[in-house]
């Protein structure tokens with residue numbers, strides 16, 4: 001079948017692009033993409049009756065970033081990170097023109113002919129390149145989405161050769177985008193530190209200090225799906241890294257955040273970044289800030305593109321609860337582990353809700369009992 005590629009590149013079975021499935025499957029999606037009933041969007045998302053009348057339900061907080069040095073901004077970030085683990089950053093300083101250029105370049109990549117895209121097919125060793133699955137367990141459920149994954153920092157592992165060369169605007173747009181988004185991550189990191197009552201540079205230091213931080217980009221492409229109620233673009237997961245800056249399509253919804261057991265659909269503010277806490281900051285903050293489960297629904301009418309920029313601690317520094325936040329009243333909830341060690345589990349097993357952090361926690365109780 002022409003849509004199968006690179007079965008020999010380390011994957012347990014031939015990789016099929018969701019884009020090809022979407023083009024050829026007609027009205028019924030293949031069994032592999034059908035989620036168990038309790039995970040389906042249709043059965044787990046009560047439709048808020050009010051929304052059809054234009055009254056929107058609860059939504060993640062919106063934080064104005066135009067005055068990052070103000071106490072008010074630090075408090076707003078703190079409250080969002082404690083209660084939701086998510087917020088939308090507006091007036092963040094990254095130019096709308098650059099956001100548009102990054103989005104349209106990546107849309108352009110997913111519109112290239114299959115032969116062009118397949119030149120960059122990835123393997124489960126590094127995941128760098130064009131991919132359609134996370135995790136190497138044979139026969140498991142698959143998500144309704146393709147992606148492109150690449151490294152940005154440290155610059156020693158950044159390699160333009162592994163980035164698409166088409167469309168021709170892509171490399172430059174991605175470079176510029178990443179420079180600006182890293183700056184924004186540093187600003188937000190400082191706000192998050194101050195929100196914890198610490199010096200603004202404290203989280204940055206815990207990430208490995210000057211030149212230590214890591215960054216990578218996962219561009220998600222969710223093709224149209226004839227049965228969106230049966231599947232997910234990305235199943236429920238928390239982000240393993242430090243923090244995520246997500247740029248989504250302004251007009252297609254899809255991201256859902258779990259809040260008090262309910263799935264809340266995020267209403268994207270045009271050109272905002274959706275910022276969320278990842279597992280590493282949950283650990284560093286000793287669970288003051290929450291790395292919250294989220295998932296992606298897909299649409300029958302429209303494809304959707306998102307750029308998830310992951311800002312991570314240096315891969316070889318031990319990450320554990322910061323000593324300032326640990327005391328008799330608040331014992332350390334997690335053992336120390338490097339991000340490299342943490343990532344090994346995810347690369348083998350894929351993302352799975354909050355299972356990875358929970359397993360760390362049970363390790364802690366076993367070790368201390």
Ligand code: OGA
Pocket residue numbers: 218220234239246248254255294295296306308
């Ligand atoms: C992710 C993610 C959300 C989206 O890539 O980790 O959660 O809306 N993406 O694409």
Ligand code: NI
Pocket residue numbers: 237238239294
């Ligand atoms: Ni995510």
